[in-house]
Each structure stands twice: as structure tokens, then as C-alpha cells.
Amino acid sequence: MTKTQRTPKPKSPRSKKVGGVLHLTEADVAELLDIRLAVDTVEECFRRLASGEAANVPRARVQAPGILLHTMSAAAGYLGLVGWKCYTTTRAGAQFHVGVYDQTTGQLLALIEANRLGQLRTGATTGVAVQWMAPADATEVGLFGAGWQAEAQLAAVATARPLKNAFVYSRNPEKRADFAERMTAALGFRVSPVDRPQEAAADLPIVITATTSSDPVFDGSWLEEGALVCAMGSNALSRAEIDATVVRRAETIVCDSVDACRGEAGDFVDAIEKGVFDWPRAVDLADVVAGRAVGRGRNAGLKLFKSVGLAIEDIALAAKLLTLARENGRGTVLPM
16 A cells, blocks of 8 residues: 555544533532522622623524424623523423523533523522512512422522511412422421412512413402512413502512513503503613612502513523532533
8 A cells, every 4th residue: 555545544532622512411500509699690690781791682482383492692791601591392391401602712611401590590580689679677478389480489589588487379289388398498487388369469578479370360459568579470471470450559660671571571461451551660670780770769669570581690690500510520521
């Protein structure tokens, strides 16, 4: 065989450029992140949104037979990262993923299984709202919903206020009783299941809705003046957890993003149709955190916080997760 015919030797893997994408599982997320860290991280991302050091693109959806694909993205310039969150919903359930890229090189840095991540960031956003909007002396909370998201909602509120009692209502008695028992043990204060929705709304300083209901879960006339309502369960115009009375009574209305809520917050649809709400009344949570809008004033009026979920929350928390994973040697490098 001549030199020109000689078959070249395969290159050694060691000679290749070292690289790859860090894959982080649900177990990695659960091990490295907690709700206190999530609240602090999400609060900072809203502060950076206000300063123009971050940008958020609202959710978009595309449908095929039996499936919905949901996509959302954000740029966290203050972290040097951009990224996306994509998830599918089918009859079999939902699958969540987050991807994070280096802002300078465009390299994909991490691919993250993001169910737990989403639970934490959603709860953390409510925690930020409670910190900035709820009565400073609040020690009790009412909670509608006893599912996966409700757990993080309650835990996040407990980081922002010294809770002593929580009252949870769900249409399923067994589910709310089990939730109350588990969360009492986990959080160290009394969580009580209640038989009537009034008991989770009336005479309470904080009321949270974390349900999949398409219709309002309580009567807005039950709320005491000065209470804060945090509605987070609906992110579609066809669903509403709160009624027009809540919106009409609210002297302060704050959205995680007014732009996102315009397209996704069904909680405002009935109030708009009845002429008791228009969008100039609402302000962004970023402006409250930055001190440009008042979330908790001296007035005793009702306050409403509405969240639909933003990609910037996911990307900010994913960035924190990536740092912790590298420090602790967690994750698997994918040869991409």
C-alpha cells in the first residue's frame, strides 16, 4: 500500500475539543434548589427586568391532535445567558424542559428536566409578591388547591411571612386532608383542611388560588379589606380562578407581566366585559420590586397579584442551578 493509499488512523477522543451540554435531571434540581433560594433568585430577576438587564417573551402555543406544545424564552443579560422553556401537555400528562445558552458564544450549556424547577419558580414568584404586597404582620393564609403547585405556593409564602396557620380548601376532602397533614409536618405550622370555600377566603390577610378550575373558586365579597389575593392557577383566557368582584374591589393590581397577562389571564376577562377593569390599572411586579410602583401602601384596600408564569423566572433559576451543579459535580455531560 502506498502512502497515498494508506488509511489514516482514527483520532483519539482525547484529541477532540472538550465540550458538551450538562444534562440535569429532576433529582438534580430537587437536590440543589430550595424554595428560599428560589425566592431570592426570582426577586433579583424582576429587579433586573425593571433595569432593562433582562427581557422576556410570553408563552406561545401550537396544537396537533392530542398534544399542545408551549414555548417561552428570555434573555438574562445580567447573567450572560439566554434560554427557553418548552413543555408538552397530553392526556398522559406534561413534560417540561429548559435550555440555557451562553450569551457570547451561543453554545448550549445545559438541558434541564424542569417540572420541579417550574414548581419552584412559580411558588417563588408568589413569595416575591407576598414580600412586597402582603400586610407586614400577616400570620395566616387561605389556600385554594391541594396539588403539586399548591405545595410550593405555601412554602414560598412561609419564607416571606411568619405564618402560624394556613387553611386549605379543595373539592376533594381526602386530598385536602392529606395535603394539610403533609404540609404541617414539612413547614412546622398548622395547616388545616376546611370544608367550605369561605373558610379559606374570609377574614384572612393572604388568599392564594392554585387550582386547575375554569371558574372562580370563591366569592370576592368574602374578602376582608386589606387582603392580598395571589391568583396563579390560570394561564389561559378561557379559565378564571377569581371573579370580577375581586378585580373590581382591588385598589392595587399587579401582574408578573402585564403584557403576558393580556394574552393569558382569563381572570380579567369577565371584569373587562362588565366594565370594572381596564389594563392601565395594572402594573408589573418588576416595577414594584424596583420601587417604581407601590405594592403595599398605607391604604386598606384589597390587593391582587396575578401571575401566568414567565420564562425569565425559569432562566434565572436555571442559571443558579447550573452554577450549583458545577460546584457540586452534578449532572451528565452530553456529547453535543
